[in-house]
Amino acid sequence: MAHSFVSARTKSGSGNSFIDARMPQQPKNGSKKPEVRVRGRRVGSAARMRFMRGWTVACKRYGWSSSVGKIRRTESGIEARVSFVHRNADLELGKTLDDVRGIFGVPSMSYALDPKHSSRATLSLIERDLLLEREGALWPGIDASSLSLWDPIDFGIDQLGQPIRLSVVGHHALFAGETGAGKTAAQNMVIATAALDPTTRLFVLDANEMLWGWEAVAERYVIDDMKAAAEMLDFVLSEHERRNKVRRRHGLDKWSRELADETGEGPIVLAIDEAPEYLRNKACQDVLRRIAARARISAIHTNITMQSPNATIIDTTLRNNFGLRAVFRVADSSASKVALGTSAVDASTIEREHRGVCYLHRDGLVPTRMRTFYPTPEQVRELCSRALAPRPAP
Ligand SMILES: Nc1ncnc2c1ncn2[C@@H]1O[C@H](COP(=O)(O)OP(=O)(O)OP(=O)(O)O)[C@@H](O)[C@H]1O
């Protein structure tokens, strides 16, 4: 594909010849289609013109030289492939994304990195926010008679309307956001999947009594008794240690799906609502830290929520053990950074009324703006009674 070049350098500076991406011209009177000229050639449509106009300004502002590949219109806006000259796309875009979004004058913007070339990325300008048109989309898993936690869980849709699925086994998850932002709704999808998977065992710590519906499904369920909470956590950690011995006998590095099939022992889900209530207790915190650091390899998935992430409650080491992080609206940008681990995006800019909208961080990827599905309380209750069909003893 022919690439058009955009550079922030000026003609007089280096004499470099590819500095000729002109600011797109306005259409002449009477001409229906606006056109863009790069190196004197007409190169495209209104979408291209719109993109090149903003991108040229961004390149000038940040001193970037870049080439621009395919530009296409999507359902929600414009998508463009860019390649930086001698620069890392993630570093450049990570620190400037919100400003670049402002240059384009769009409500939201994101980028996906090219896994093969660190200098390349696909930018998405979101002109029409599909997330806001999909309020309360139903969780596809709600009518299933059984599910497997080993399979990715339908979790929501991204800004382009594409499905987002979460593979939770082998990871821990943190859902953060102020009250009413959508954490429990998100956590319910994971717990419901565990409930509909007959090989999965569920443990619940429920400080605010918002997960009470799962009490009958859970192997252990604790509210605010810290001694009982610490005992539950100790038990989960001991399960990890027991599984370690079994998997080593099988010569395996982790508790795999095959080993689960052979032993009949599937994943373990430890769901904790409002985790700071337990993290403030020394005994609970010590064990929880060890579970977070070690238990992933035993197919133990810890899923915690918190309203106000702050560095004293969740330090970087603990946070980084939660590779999956969905951050709904939080109070300020520092809470967003504590939870997401990046300031490339800011979850405090999510509108309060946009419940279920969050930034999803997955290991090594730039957070994706998305909206979770919403299983209603009635659906959760109905699903819970279905899940209460006899489960095999562990
Ligand atoms: N994905 C979603 N789409 C639309 N509405 C949602 C979504 N998720 C949650 N909501 C709405 O937001 C309300 C609050 O959601 P939820 O109970 O999950 O919040 P929370 O973050 O757990 O709050 P708290 O910290 O008080 O427990 C729900 O009752 C529902 O009306």
Ligand SMILES: [Mg+2]
């Ligand atoms: Mg809640």
